[in-house]
Amino acid sequence: DVKVTQSSRYLVKRTGEKVFLECVQDMDHENMFWYRQDPGLGLRLIYFSYDVKMKEKGDIPEGYSVSREKKERFSLILESASTNQTSMYLCASSSPRGPKPTGTEAFFGQGTRLTVV
Amino acid sequence: AQKITQTQPGMFVQEKEAVTLDCTYDTSDQSYGLFWYKQPSSGEMIFLIYQGSYDEQNATEGRYSLNFQKARKSANLVISASQLGDSAMYFCAMRESYSGGYQKVTFGTGTKLQVIP
Numbered sequence: 089d090v091k092v093t094q095s096s097r098y099l100v101k102r103t104g105e106k107v108f109l110e111c112v113q114d115m116d117h118e119n120m121f122w123y124r125q126d127p128g129l130g131l132r133l134i135y136f137s138y139d140v141k142m143k144e145k146g147d148i149p150e151g152y153s154v155s156r157e158k159k160e161r162f163s164l165i166l167e168s169a170s171t172n173q174t175s176m177y178l179c180a181s182s183s184p185r186g187p188k189p190t191g192t193e194a195f196f197g198q199g200t201r202l203t204v205v
Numbered sequence: 206a207q208k209i210t211q212t213q214p215g216m217f218v219q220e221k222e223a224v225t226l227d228c229t230y231d232t233s234d235q236s237y238g239l240f241w242y243k244q245p246s247s248g249e250m251i252f253l254i255y256q257g258s259y260d261e262q263n264a265t266e267g268r269y270s271l272n273f274q275k276a277r278k279s280a281n282l283v284i285s286a287s288q289l290g291d292s293a294m295y296f297c298a299m300r301e302s303y304s305g306g307y308q309k310v311t312f313g314t315g316t317k318l319q320v321i322p
Contacts, residue, residue: 130314138307196250
């Protein structure tokens with residue numbers, strides 16, 4: 089069974105802390121994504137990666153960075169957490185290979201609800 | 206500019222009736238993929254259906270079908286014979302491919318569907 093695992097389901101951090109959200113996939117997927125989900129705003133893409141050490145900014149990268157040192161792991165880093173980063177964070181992975189011409193669908197982790205106080 | 210537009214924040218449908226959820230997209234790519242996901246109150250993201258830009262037939266998966274109108278850049282989800290368990294958020298998404306081999310997946314703001322007994 090395919091799996092994307094996020095390290096925490098719930099997280100509470102203080103303003104100014106450095107926060108790491110970890111995501112691991114076991115499907116040998118090339119692409120990995122970090123989104124944040126807020127009511128009324130849908131899923132907004134923060135960063136994505138298509139290979140080890142490769143990263144691209146999404147639509148809302150400010151205040152975030154990412155790291156992909158191994159193919160299966162994609163980390164989202166909040167350098168100095170702020171209250172406006174309180175949100176649900178979703179990690180996903182996909183592959184350009186597969187039965188469909190443009191590859192597989194995106195598989196999601198269970199999400200991390202981050203609260204910054 | 207918004208790449209994926211879902212104009213219906215919320216919708217109601219009577220049980221056993223059909224419902225159409227709207228999605229329009231914006232891309233200059235020739236090759237792209239369109240997806241629909243369901244997110245129940247539990248928060249998991251469930252893949253429903255996929256349509257490739259070169260597919261001539263509309264995609265169908267059980268009670269789900271995708272009304273793909275390429276010239277109008279729309280990819281509406283049709284759910285037939287609605288069930289109470291269909292009550293959820295529904296997200297439309299698009300995958301685009303870029304030179305360099307990477308793929309980007311962006312989502313709309315979602316439609317909250319409530320099925321009435």
